[in-house]
Amino acid sequence: MQELAFRPLLRQAALIVLGALILLWTLLPLYHMLILSLTPVGEGFAGKLWPDAPTLDNYRIVLTQDNYYLSRFWLQLGNSVLVAFTSCVIVFACSLTASFAITRLRPRFAGFASHLALVTYLVPATFLAIPFYQVMGSYGLLGSRWALIITIATFATPYAIWVLQQNAGSVPRELDEAAEIDGASPWQIFRLVYLPLMVPTIVAVGAFAVMLSWNEYLYAFLLLSDEDRITLPVMLGQFLSDDSAPWPLLMVSGVLYSLPPAILYFLARRYMAAGLAAGSVKG
């Protein structure tokens, strides 16, 4: 009897310990970023669990660009927003049309097209960085934000096609057929039947595209160099080996930069679950 009552309790305790360990492991680096951002410049780096005199002044300095290192904070954040937004639009333009063609018009070459998209999706972007850089040079796009926008769109579109293709089954074919009998052209079916019914998947795909763009470092670092055109991660990366850089201020930028994708994830979570199940975003 005693043992029966004891075991669930033990199980409960084990679960609580496990949960606490998971949270510690997950949140410690993020917590560290947060407290470093609250540490006065110059006092930091002591590895304490809580700063002696926490201050929000660092946030003021960053938001008002009141420091040499962060003199272009808003411009660079704006670049990140611009790149994310524009590449998202291109991803939509290319993936919605392609997925419609593959799943609704079903041409003989549909299998081939979706094969190409899937293979592109599987290959890690890092492996194409060198030729991509050269090719951007030959198109005269090096140093331009367009180079980064196109890069992100190129790597996000195959994933978008894949997820849209998986979810296109939720649009009943009878609707297409009915519209066709009424004399609708494929373009009208695309606009009036396919797009409205795919909205949940489109939201998921857009969220993924924005998160991918927000995360991009390697290509941003290779393709952009002008202080006024780089995105925020490139600016942060510049201070990697500079121990005298104002780290609390850089961590403030890090915290501010981390917020949008985290919020976006929680907002679009319901829709993104379908995308996750369909086969994952690039790691």
Next chain:
Amino acid sequence: MTLSGAALLQANSSRKWLGSGRPLLSFKEKWALFFLMPFATMFVAFVSYPILYALFLATDRSAYTRVIADPIYARTLWNTFLFIVIGVMLKMLLALGLSSFFVLPGRAIRIIAALFILPWAVPHIPSILSIRWMLNSEWGMINNLLFQMFGIDGPAWLTNPSFGMASIITVHIWKYLPFWTMILVAARLGIPKELYESARIDGAGSMQQFRYVTFPAIANVFLTSTMLTTIWSLGDFNSIYLLTGGGPMERTNTLATMGIRYAFRHADFQAGIVTLMSALPILVPLVIVLTRRLRRNADA
């Protein structure tokens, strides 16, 4: 757009001279071509052309000699092997284990799951910079905690050659474990409850239920995920470059960071391509197998 669509249709009707009988492309296929145009343009300009260019760069014979003669290259191959084998194995086993925790019912577990996804949702750069400071041997939080709690001086995690790769693998797992755990959780939540009920009636304990019900049901997803994460781990540049830059003493360079380094620090693009191409014997078979698996799953 509608205009060009109409022009396309007109072009069709004026092609009668091609001869009678079945047209080369049906009405719908012509429209399909039109709809595939944006993606096709993108593919040709930004996927095919770079790949052809890479193959062209790789025809430079002397680049192979340069790479193989470089003493760092053998080291890099070994590092890549360690990073992939240990990193992927640990990550997927932990994901499998943790998925048992996250499928349990309860509000607290839902909340922990929502927070657990954060490392994946937060961009790479800020979190890795934060971890870089945590691991600093003099001022970092980890060594400070080790000293306060156990009175020991922790190692120089990122600059001691023996700890570099271990630190990188740990950080790589921190970033990507949540994602794969959630994939496995999704797969496990799809298993019909009746299977567990009948297993219980047959007297199966929790270990046996896992062995005979859970694992067979998710084996497919587990294998696909393992292959996907192997491919993408080969391409993980950020975790390494931003933490150690390939050091100390080149002990953490993988093919990805080494290739980029040849090309952009030494301006030797040919050597860079050749280095990256060393991953093709693993990459190509994995991509082929995965394409087949994913398409088969999608069609089913």
